[in-house]
Structures are given as structure tokens and as C-alpha cells.
Amino acid sequence: MNRKPAYPPLTDADLDQALAHPGDSLLPSSGFADAVMASVLHDASAPPPLSFPWKRAIPGLASAVAAIVLLLAVLPSVLASASASAGPGAPASFAGHSLPASLSQINPAALGLTISVGLLLACLALCRRLIAPR
Amino acid sequence: MNEDPTTPPTGSADEALVARVLAGDTAAFEGIVRRWQSPLVNLAWRFCRDRGRAEEMAQEAFLRAFRHLAQFRGDSAFSTWLFSVATNVYRTEVSRLPATPLSLDQIAEPPDPRLAGSILEQSSRDESIRRAVLALPPKYRDAVLLFYFHDQDVPAAARTLRVPEGTVKARLFRGRELLRAKFSRPRASKLKSLTSQTREARIP
Numbered sequence: 652m653n654r655k656p657a658y659p660p661l662t663d664a665d666l667d668q669a670l671a672h673p674g675d676s677l678l679p680s681s682g683f684a685d686a687v688m689a690s691v692l693h694d695a696s697a698p699p700p701l702s703f704p705w706k707r708a709i710p711g712l713a714s715a716v717a718a719i720v721l722l723l724a725v726l727p728s729v730l731a732s733a734s735a736s737a738g739p740g741a742p743a744s745f746a747g748h749s750l751p752a753s754l755s756q757i758n759p760a761a762l763g764l765t766i767s768v769g770l771l772l773a774c775l776a777l778c779r780r781l782i783a784p785r
Numbered sequence: 786m787n788e789d790p791t792t793p794p795t796g797s798a799d800e801a802l803v804a805r806v807l808a809g810d811t812a813a814f815e816g817i818v819r820r821w822q823s824p825l826v827n828l829a830w831r832f833c834r835d836r837g838r839a840e841e842m843a844q845e846a847f848l849r850a851f852r853h854l855a856q857f858r859g860d861s862a863f864s865t866w867l868f869s870v871a872t873n874v875y876r877t878e879v880s881r882l883p884a885t886p887l888s889l890d891q892i893a894e895p896p897d898p899r900l901a902g903s904i905l906e907q908s909s910r911d912e913s914i915r916r917a918v919l920a921l922p923p924k925y926r927d928a929v930l931l932f933y934f935h936d937q938d939v940p941a942a943a944r945t946l947r948v949p950e951g952t953v954k955a956r957l958f959r960g961r962e963l964l965r966a967k968f969s970r971p972r973a974s975k976l977k978s979l980t981s982q983t984r985e986a987r988i989p
Contacts (some may be wrong), residue, residue, distance in 0.1 A: 661914070661968040666961060669911035670918065670933040677830035679822045683840055687818045687847045694848060695811045 704781060711777030718770050725766070729759045799863035806854055818847055821864070824934075825871050831930045832875040834919065842878050846871035861944065868945040876927065883919075917967055918960075925960030928953050 669675075799820070805813035825846055829839035850870045857866045918929050927946060932953065935941035939957075943950040 661965045663961065665910070666914065666964065667933075667937070668907070669914035670929070671937060672911065675831075675911075675915065676827045677836060677839055679826040679840060679843070680836075683826065683843075684815065684818045684822055686840075687822070687844050688812075688815050690844060690848055691814055691818075691851050692811060694851065 707780050707783075708777065711773065711780055714773050715770070715777065718766070718773055722766050722770070725762070729762055733759045800859060803854060803857060803863060806851070814851055817850075817867075821867055822847075824864075825867070828868070828871055828930075828934050829875055831934055832879050832919075834915065838878075842875055843871070845878070846874040849874055865941075865944045869947060872927070872931065872945055876923065879919075880923065914964065914968070917964055921960050921963055925956050925963060928956035929960045932957055 799817065802813050802816045806817070822843070825843040826839055829842040829846070830836070833839055833842065846867075850867055853870065857863060918926060920926075921929065928942065931942035931945050932939065935945070939950050939953050943953045946953060
């Protein structure tokens with residue numbers, strides 16, 4: 652036979668009894684307020700956290716963005732030049748690009764290297780600027 | 786247990802203290818600490834049921850309130866804002882290190898009344914219920930804890946949790962259902978033991 656056990660169901664009154672019981676509370680210890688105030692005063696006397704030096708960073712960030720934009724602008728031309736010099740098997744998508752006369756004289760690898768070094772120098776300059784004493 | 790946060794003199798006293806602290810009088814924060822230490826420690830106690838940890842959590846809550854005091858704009862009562870800050874601190878703390886590392890299924894149930902009868906004490910059942918509340922999923926646990934902390938005031942619990950009242954009611958309902966299911970479940974081991982005892986008693 653399948654008999655259900657006779658557990659008394661938990662009623663809202665049971666929950667109220669357990670959770671709203673006046674005895675279910677804790678009073679702070681006598682030194683609690685003093686301990687809190689000590690930590691608050693310590694916190695208040697600590698120097699404020701350093702804010703990010705936007706004034707110093709903005710020129711560096713701007714030059715980095717400019718370098719990236721320049722790279723993105725030049726890269727298709729460089730790739731087109733490379734594919735043109737590679738011969739007739741080059742992708743058709745680059746066929747329509749015409750390189751400026753000055754750029755067509757430059758070795759693409761050298762140009763890439765120059766841009767990379769430029770970016771690296773820009774990053775180094777930005778780092779130096781950020782950590783330099785005011 | 787908790788002071789009514791809507792009482793005008795209290796609210797204005799709190800706001801005056803806040804204004805002094807924001808004006809640079811850090812010592813005025815002591816008035817806020819002394820006034821609200823009992824409710825904040827008590828709320829922390831409900832989240833962790835450990836005296837030392839409750840005081841640490843309440844201290845962290847006061848410190849957080851002090852650091853972000855400028856964010857209190859007076860749109861609501863100061864106590865509402867303070868309880869909200871404290872609840873967030875306590876939630877984070879107990880999620881980092883749970884008050885009860887057991888799941889709801891692992892929480893000890895009160896003794897079976899058929900076996901224990903007179904030794905079943907109300908206090909042990911109450912304690913089991915409190916432990917079981919801590920093992921509820923966090924959103925139900927928070928609703929149940931805040932509801933009882935605010936003397937069974939749903940709007941106050943909703944303001945502290947920053948959720949609509951309907952959400953608190955739904956979570957309370959679901960939390961209670963989970964607790965009822967927990968405390969109505971037959972315990973297989975106890976039933977087996979009872980059955981075998983009965984069988985042995987019948988065999989001469």
C-alpha cells in the first residue's frame with residue numbers, strides 16, 4: 652500500500668514563526684560603531700585614487716588612431732602593388748586599383764616595416780608620456 | 786525591529802547628517818553608523834547567520850555607503866538607499882563565500898514527528914527553516930529575507946531590491962513553494978528504518 656507520510660505541511664504561519672521571530676536578530680557588539688568609524692576615517696584620510704591622465708594621453712591616442720587610419724588607407728594599395736608585381740595570377744579585386752606614382756616605387760615590405768616601426772615608436776612615446784612625472 | 790524609514794524627522798535627520806558628511810565633516814558619519822548599525826548588522830546576520838561575518842559585512846556596507854554617499858540624491862528615503870547598498874554588498878559577499886555551502890536538498894530536515902514526537906522542538910524546526918532559506922536560489926532567498934527583515938512589508942522589500950512589487954510577490958510565492966516542498970518531502974531513509982522497525986516488532 653502506498654501511504655503518504657504524515658509530515659505536517661509547512662504553512663505560512665510556520666514561516667512567519669521562523670523568520671519573523673523577534674529572537675532571530677543580532678545586536679552589534681559594543682565596539683562595532685567605533686570599528687566602522689575607524690575604517691571610515693582611515694578611508695577618508697587615504698589619498699584619492701589617481702584618475703586616468705586623459706590630458707597626457709589624448710595626443711598619443713590621437714596619433715595612434717591616425718597611424719591606424721593611415722595603415723588602413725595605405726594597405727590596399729600596398730597589397731595591390733604586391734599582387735601586380737606577382738603577375739597575372741593576382742586577385743581581380745586589386746586590378747582596378749591604381750597606385751600613386753610615389754607609392755609604386757616603394758617596396759611593400761619596406762613600407763609595412765616602416766609603418767610597424769612607426770606604430771611601435773608611437774606606443775613607446777605614449778607610454779613615456781603617461782609615466783613621466785608631472 | 787526596524788525603524789520606519791518614512792518618518793519625517795528621522796529622514797530629515799539622516800539627510801542633515803549626509804549633507805554634513807558631504808560638506809567634509811567625516812565625523813558626522815558616526816551619527817549614521819550609530820543610528821543604522823543594528824538594522825544593518827541584523828540584515829547581514831540574516832544573510833549569513835554568523836556573528837563575526839555579519840559585523841564584517843555590515844562594516845563593509847557602511848564603508849561602501851560612505852564612499853558612494855554623493856550618489857544619494859534624496860529621491861528616496863536615506864534608509865532605502867542604505868539598505869539597497871547593504872543588500873548589494875551582502876549578496877556579493879554570500880555569493881563569493883556562501884553562508885551555507887549545502888544545497889536545499891542537503892539541509893537537515895526537522896525530525897519526523899512519528900519518530901521523534903515529543904522531542905521535536907519548535908526551535909529546531911525554525912532553525913532548519915532559516916537554514917533552508919539561505920539555501921534557496923539567490924533571487925528567492927533575497928525576496929524572503931528582505932520581506933521578513935522589513936516586517937513583512939512588500940513595498941519596502943521591493944524598494945530595497947529595486948524591483949517591482951509584483952516581482953517580489955512572485956519570488957516570495959516561489960520561495961515559499963520551494964520551502965514547502967522541502968519540508969513536505971518524505972525522507973526515504975527514515976521511512977525505510979521505520980518500516981523495518983515495525984516489521985521486526987511484529988515478528989515474535
